Amino acid sequence: MLRMNVEPDRPLAVTRRRFVQLSVGLAANATRVGAAANFRFALTPVFLDNDAAVIAALRTALEQGMGEGFDLIQRRTYQEITGALLDGSVDAAWTCGYPFVQHRQALTVLAVPTWRGRPRYQSYLIVGADDPAQGLADLSGATHAFSDPDSNSGFLVTASDLARMGTTPEQFFARNLFTFGHRNVVRAVADGLVRSGSVDGYVWETLTEMEPALSARTRVIARSEWLGFPPFVARTDRVVEPGVMACRGALLGLSSTTAGRAALDLLRLDGVAASEPGLYDGITARIAALRQIPAALR
């Protein structure tokens, strides 16, 4: 747990905050673990907003698919989810490709959602609808919103693009902030709190469908390459456990049940598939690019 909190590429202030959040989250979770033996599945609003209907549908579908008690546990950040996975507080989680790649040694992908026909998505760079910027280079000195420091689309893509330009978010932007939610990034840009934001393309497109008035106040000025969709993961040493295996089966079978179909419709996803080789190579390459940045610039 402590090892996670002292990552070399995170500012000290962020690390301290995350440590507090993580500690509180784990304490609450420990209580719950002791109280019930249900399967514990973790989610984060970074990716999924706190939509009660979506969460209820997902829970129902997975509970039916697994045929046992099922707890959906929500945490604020990916780091909290990762920490809970690694220390066994939760049995499985829907997290981002970036923390998965960071902890590839310890984690295994159970399944990957498919969106628009494939298990991939893009990261969008957005600005206000009336902003003249045409690309990342035009945003020097701007205020910028990221979603989560462990988000691929909401941080890594932009940070690695900047690394390739030989700079860091702290140097390139006048100020950057984390909103811990892709929808919040869109809000921050649409409302003018920040000039630009890094957002999950899948979330932005879904918002265009669900809340067109919000996304219409933003404009996409850059799209990343197609990268591996946020996967469902479990700790590698536990994938053979019956609960985890049952969870994997329930996930892969979501599109074949009515409840699963309903949940996928609400999420605007096509289905859930097994991972494919090289799906997260793009993210791996971006992590590598980020690590290329000289230590003096970090």
Place this chain on the structure above:
Amino acid sequence: MKVAWFHNLPVTARVHLLVAALMVTLGLVASQGGLAVLGTVQDARLREAARLHVEGLSVALGPFVLRQDLWEVYDLLSRARAATEGNRLLLTVVADAEGRVMAATDPRRAPVDAAIAPFLTKSMEPRAVRMTGDPVLLVVAPVVFQGRKVGQIVTELDVTDLLAERRQVTLWLLLGNAAATMTLAFAGWLAVSRLLHPLGLMVAAMAGRDGVPKPIPVTDIPVGDPGVMRLLATYNAMTTAAHARAEAERRLAERERFVSLGRLSSSLAHEINNPLGGLMNATDTILRFPDRADVVRQSAELVQRGLAHMRDVSRAILDQNRLDRAGQPLRPEDFDDLRLLFEPEASWRGLTLHWRIDAPAAVMVRLPATPVRQVVLNLLLDAAAAARDPGLVALQVTEDAQVLAIAVQDSGPGLGPDDLARLMEAGPVPQGGGVGLRLVHDLVASLHGTLHHDRVDGLTVITVALPVGGGDA
């Protein structure tokens, strides 16, 4: 000086105006009081709203401001705004301890990292919030966390509705109070009219026909207030007394004609008596020499001349007294009559008489004979009495520019102050003395003429100027 017009108004109008002014003042004071209470209530409402808002937010924002967590500050402000949608909170800005904006409900108006200073001008603390007339008020409060000031929160309050409410209440207060004031003023007018009715009666009676005060009929005197009844009764007594006095003066003036003749009686008696001796001698001569035709004719002619003179004198006396001559025009013969009457008086007193009538008859006829004869005779008699033996009395009648000028001069010592007052002024007649000079004054006034008094080379000159264009003739 500016209210001179007010003092020139009748007392009844002034009292009405004063009552109306007092009512309007009362209405204004009442309106002001109502507005002051409304203002106090509105200020209290505003203060409470501002205090709840900024203090509530300040508590919630404390840790986020301390940690410089811009998103959480913004998210909290957004949620607070959504919870108070349609409220009077237009904008809320949160700044850090250095005065830099962290977040605002409208980031475009208050961008991140901008200075908070422009929002602090004209801002007030929550406990000092009050309506200033601006549709938007700014409230500032510190963001305190763990006893330490970590930032500031500024809120724009939209008070357009309160201003509109105040305007509406002001309008209704003014309308209501104006109506009440008008009603009260009308009631006051009625009451004051009733109170002032006796005074109005008296004012109207004082300015009666021809400007002569007349008594108020007893039937018109309101019954009730003993003070008012006594006042009107006293007024009636005074007007009756004044009327009686005016009547007495009129009769006295009427008698003045006889008085002036009386003053001539002695000399006129001599004027008649003197020829009588000659007439007696002539008749004795006729009786003694009835056969001498030349003596009889000579004596008869003498008797005829004497009788003719006596006839002229008696006719002049009769003319002076005849009331039926009223309305007759003035003629040169009237001055001959006056000379006939006055010459014996002057002669008896040993006075030199200068008599010059230079006015044409055509001018004289435009004036009435009776008052002019009375004026000239009175002035001549007073001149004769003043000019001591050996003295001089002169009469000169001229016409110039439609004015008949009658100048009477005498070599006397001049008129005393009392006599001058009688002649020249219209005020009360000084005690003592006759009414002749006052009669001259009144007659000249009735002919729209003027009187001038002068002393020239030891002579007293009194000139009567009578306009012949617009006189009573």
